[in-house]
Amino acid sequence: HAEFDVYASEFPKSISKEINLKNKEGAIENAEKILGRVKEIFAIVAVSPRAAGLEQKKPYIFEALVSGGDIKKQFAHVKELLGKEIRIDQIFETGATIDVAAITKGKGWQGVIQRFGVKKKQHKSRKTVREVASLGPISPASVMYSVPRAGQMGFHQRTEYDKRIMVMGNTENNKIKINPDGGYKHFGLVKGDFIILKGSVPGTYRRLIKLRSQIRNAPIKITKPNILEVVV
Known part of the structure; x- marks a missing residue:
């Protein structure tokens, strides 16, 4: 359970409609006194789609784990x-x-051919062609979880690892032009801060993407890429 909750004194207008909480008197001082028995600190973060030039008014609100250093340094940060x-x-x-x-x-909803890449049967093999040939042995009388079945495909949360940041900047004071004439298809013009990654990213247009520090194969030294040209 949470040992303490500390909130900002003022919220932006778009966020105040979703969160309307106020600190108790001396909340920060009381939190500093009990840091000794705290193991983890989470920050409630709000992302406003309007800041990226999207029409969505409702902000995304979620928790983010604070890491690095000891608890006192995390709390101070x-x-x-x-x-x-x-x-x-x-x-x-x-x-x-x-x-x-x-x-x-x-x-x-997709079948096993599309969902798992199961091979189609012969056209005169049995009643169906786009179906699994066998669901398993006669005993035990149950279907194993590992047997491909039809069901929901996509719209799952997935994490992709090791994406390198190639370019990072702001559209107002950036030397590199990243917006094509007329904007991107299904998105429009990129406004404000932007980031260009090497590799693919899950999801469709205008969907929230969460970024975190690398947890696998972290390099000892970070080297900046030499970007000669960005073609859009």
Whole structure:
């Protein structure tokens, strides 16, 4: 259970409609007194799609684990950022490798051929062709979880690892042009902070993508890539 909750004194207008909580008197001082029995600190983070130029009004609100250093350093870091806007260059740097998590594209209800890549049967083999040949042995009288079955495909949360940050900047003061004439298809013009990754990212257009520090094969030294040209 939570040992303490500390909230910002003021929320932006778009977020105040979703969160309307106020601190108890002396909340920060009381939190500092009981840091000795705290093991983890989580920050409640809100992302406003309007800041990225999207029409969606409702913000995304979720918890983010605070890591690095001991509990006192983590609390001091979160206390300093409380109620402030966090820019992407405060968290990551160009050349770093990160992990991305998002909800994949939804495909709806699909059969085993599309969902698992099962081979089709012969056209005169039995009643059906696009079906698994056998669901398993006669005993035990149950179907194993590992047998391919039809069902929901896509619209799952998936994490992809080791994506390198190639370019990071802001559209207002960036030398590299990243917006094509007329904007991107199904998205429009990129406004504000942006990031270009090497590799693919799960999800469809305008979908929330969560970034985190790399947890696999972290390099000892971060080297910045030499970007000569960006073609859009």
